[in-house]
Amino acid sequence: MTSDLHKPGAALAAGTSADPWATPPADPDGETYYLNMGPQHPSMHGVLRLLLELRGEEIVKCEPIIGYAHRAHEKMAENRNYMMFLPNTSRVDYLSGMIYNIAYCQAVEKMLAIEVPERAEHIRVIVCELNRVSSHLLWFGTFLLDLGGITPFLYSFDDREQILSILDRVTGSRLTYCYGRFGGVTEDVDKKFLDETTAFLARLRGRMAEYHALVTDNVIFRSRCEGVGVIDRETAIEYGVTGPTLRAAGVPYDVRRAEPYGIYDRFEFDIPTASGADNLARYYVRVAEMEQSMRIIEQAIAKIPDGPIMPEKALKRFKPDVGEHYFAVESARGQFGIYIVSDGSDVPFRIKLRTPSFSNLACMPDVLRGTMVADTIAILGSIDIVLPEVDR
Amino acid sequence: MSADTSLVAPGAEKKRGYLALLVAGFFTLLSGMWVTLKNLFRKPVTLRYPRERPELSTAFRSAIDLVDFEELGSHDCVACMQCVNICPSFCIQVEGQKYDGVKRKRATKFLVDYALCSVCGLCIDVCPTETLKYSKIYDEVSFERDAFVFDLLEPFVEREEAFLEGQRIADAKEAEEKKKKAEAAKKAKAAVAAKKKADGGEEAEKAEKPKAEKPKAAKPKAEAPKAEAPKAEAPRADEPKAEAEAEAPKAEADAPKAEADAPKADEPKAGKVDKAAVEAKPAEPKPKAAFAKPDSDAKAASLARIEAAKKRALEKKKQAEQQAEGEGE
Amino acid sequence: MLKTLSDLVPNVFLAMLLAAAAIMAFATVNALFLVWLERKVSARMQRRYGPTVVGPFGMFQTLVDVVKLLSKQLISPKDIDKPLYHLAPIVVFVPVVLGLSLFPIDKSFALVDTNVGLVLVFAFAGMGFIAIFMAGWGSNNKYALLGAMRAVAQNIAYEIPLILAALAVTMIARSMRIADIVEAQGSFPYILVQPIGALIYYISAVAETNRAPFDIPEAESELVAGFHTEYSGMRFALFFLAEYTNMVIVSMVATSLFLGGYKGPLLPGPVWFFGKVYFLIFVMLWLRWTFPRLRFDQLMTFAWKVLIPLALANLLVTATVLKVMS
């Protein structure tokens, strides 16, 4: 192992050279070889590139190469005022776009100390939790797709479509929502929306039985998941892993409970954890989380008061005081933090997005070492990354 | 947790023998096959799109369009440039013009590049006359790259003359009324001011100032439902608000504060910049160039900016005071 | 009395020509039909419609696909092993098609009839993975190579239980001639005598044809397209054709060995025969669209630790019982 390819960063240099497919030269001993997985690969969830050093099918080393979905979100924030950054937020993580969108609104509200009307708070909780369920449903489908099961993907998409049409009723969009505004939301919900949501929850609970028969209990699925891709407590904490991946390692950390934001402190819900820290544990945590989200939605629907959805005086153009603010929420993938530096002008000086996928992906080289190619796909699928969120 | 979603937590299962596991595993496979078999005989959920059209929700968002107000017989875009300035994607181009005898500006060009749009709805939020809405476009495609620049004024072109005519009459009428009212208000104000001066000191006067302005702005609004006969009455109700806000976007982060005092009738500065750019390159909406570009690496620059910002804030305060004094007299 | 094509057509060359034409026509039409069926069945299982536009119920969809594939550019990548790369699609296709001719589809008719029919079928089927290896090796693509290596390992592992299960049947029927085996299943099919053997055979057969959940040589989510990653146009279509023909062959073997071939009440022989074959194929589709994929090492473990011991035990029990009964 004398060649320079084993120096840190060698693979990265190969990735950025003029030849997009360049890989380090083969191992002179002929023991190992390199395999480029991605950027175009059916299960790379977009455009991740993994440079794998393989011995047969066993992974000796893995180097994730990112940046293929870099869209300069954070730089864009420095080029426009606070309001104009709103549409970007839901495109950072398009699977839980609503949560990100609302989170950004909440961050700015915290900065400006704006009071949000009660009704708007409840609506926000409902749509965010619906969005979380839809994100988990999509994860469920794509994870099974990664494992080779195609039909569960279509079933979960069928359920997801229901959520999308419910959200479409109030937000007007299917995927990249721009529903939140500083101080409230754009559209009020009607009775039909609440009824549809309640009906959907009942339907999803019914479908869960099917999912369990089709997937959860399946012996092939279990054998693909059990004991595979263990991200143990220490590794997870070391790398700053959050979200279901962390909870699957037995750490009951959920921002909604640890540092309640919005009105989350008013709802009763559990934080599902598991001890296995493997693919199955992550699967279990996510499925259980869907149930908890449904519980929250039910409580919010029961409690939702009448009233305005925006403060009396709508915010149009503003200049926050000089200062720094951090605000974190629990997105579907983990802790999403927004760090705003204000220099007193109407344009943010800097917005840093702390995205969960980035940290969750960071532990991959450690976790993937010694696994098989097929496991790589399964593990990547189970931690549920969204690439534009990694690259921002 | 309800029984339906209960899961056996990983590791909680009992260890079973080799054959028992095999048989149990086999039965889990069968239960999975039963699910797919059941679904085989269910009705597909597919929306057969070209034949069946989707039902768009009431909140459906797409490219923006101009509202055709019935009582106006046309749209009500006053080319205030607020949508142009707030648009994060720079996909709106508006140009306006003042016509003789018509009090407010009128849009002469309203282009939207749907290919750039991110359907955030900020433009609709800021529109002072609420003349913007979402169109119902949802399956537009083209073989051409620039086929998505929509000309929103196109359907209104023929009606424009008639609208202007009606507006002239209405404006003349309203101007007269306003004149009368203004005189009355002036008298009342003078009386109040005299009284105040007699009563209190200068400080009281300062405090009074903003209050005095408010009813002025609110008055036409309150009157709007009363005077329904003139065609253009309703939208005009918002007029003072519109003008007040048209001022706001001018205040670019780095622009000198003095501009805030620019003549009201003119279009905002940002709009002018935009117009010039547009003329140079008509097909592509040119984003406005005056961005605040923070120097990201230097801390010193940041401090300088913060200092400058403080200075500006101070200046602004001073100016406001001066203005208040000036108007008070 | 079983008649073959050479009995009906006296001229040998004419008979060969006819047989080739019949087999080719059947293989092609069957593959077209099966792909359509698969797309339709999978669509219905997933609660959608599947192809609907081309022809009634989208029946000609696969025909259109094949015409398109025929007219596509044939790309030969750089640095390939030319002979292997070009030969592979043909090698995968020819032996598979040959295997089709060996099955009696009625009491009185089979295209070819030999007393080592079963051996021939397995021999032809075994050549398939050589072609897959050629394709994977010749493509100069690491994914293809990985797929090829997996295919070889998998085929070697699963051929053993496949043949062991078939061996038990031949022991009962005391013949390797397929027609004899079918005839020997008097009033009840061998699946009742050999339930475990039938199951082992069927599972191994699915693995032999590289169908999900054993489709690891072309595992889409792992190896892009596996051994045929670098094949385009008609060459790719030949791999496709071979895969679906292979499905038919293993189902025909299963039908003949365990389900009593053309036997059945009321309806004529060919109807029963093809009915059983297509039912078995339907189950294969059903499996594919229900299960996730096994991992490579689990697949091997399953073969060596479960199927082969079970098949051996099954063979042993069969032999003992036969000895005792005789």
Add this chain to the structure above:
Amino acid sequence: MALNGAGKGPELKEAAQPALIKKAQGAPGTLSEREEAQLMAEAEPFVRFHLLEDLLNAARANSLWPLTFGLACCAIEMMAAGAAKYDLDRFGAGVFRPSARQADVMIFAGTISRKMGPVIKALWDQMPSPKWAIAMGGCTIDGGPFKYPNQYAIYEGADKLVPVDVYIPGCPPRPEALINGILELQNKIKAGRRFKPSTHEGPIPIAKAERTNAPTGRKVKG
């Protein structure tokens, strides 16, 4: 196609095309109508098998296998279009091929970053012709919401990299729009690949989609 007249085809074709392109781009007419017609006729293949060509085009149109290739947000809508609710497979376009060698159409679904550009070019070159490209979403038309002065990270449009056949606007477009795009592409393929001057002129009204005064959910004044 390979059916072009072997003898005189290529030279004439090359001579003819630039002039025609010029005309199509709106340069002052350099050719009379008659000359143009003549050139067009000469640029046609020497021998044409109309029926065969139509058949091939129909087959190609109805069997558009897309490449499994998602870039960003739009990829999710592309997946949704392939899923049960919209079912691209009805039009024979649901066979997502993971390998570029077996794909016919590349659906650009998402923002094309600078780093991804060369990769996309390589993928496009790996696809066997005839091949088509669909630009899905604003980002692939001209940068979409990510376009701003000094944007350093993205390619402003897929057509900077490969020739695009159909553009679908939206952020992201609904799955219906993608299906409509594929249907339009099918029409385009069926019509053959004859050279046609551009018919597009400047901004167009929204008119194509119905313009309604129906309440939009927001309060319409008056």
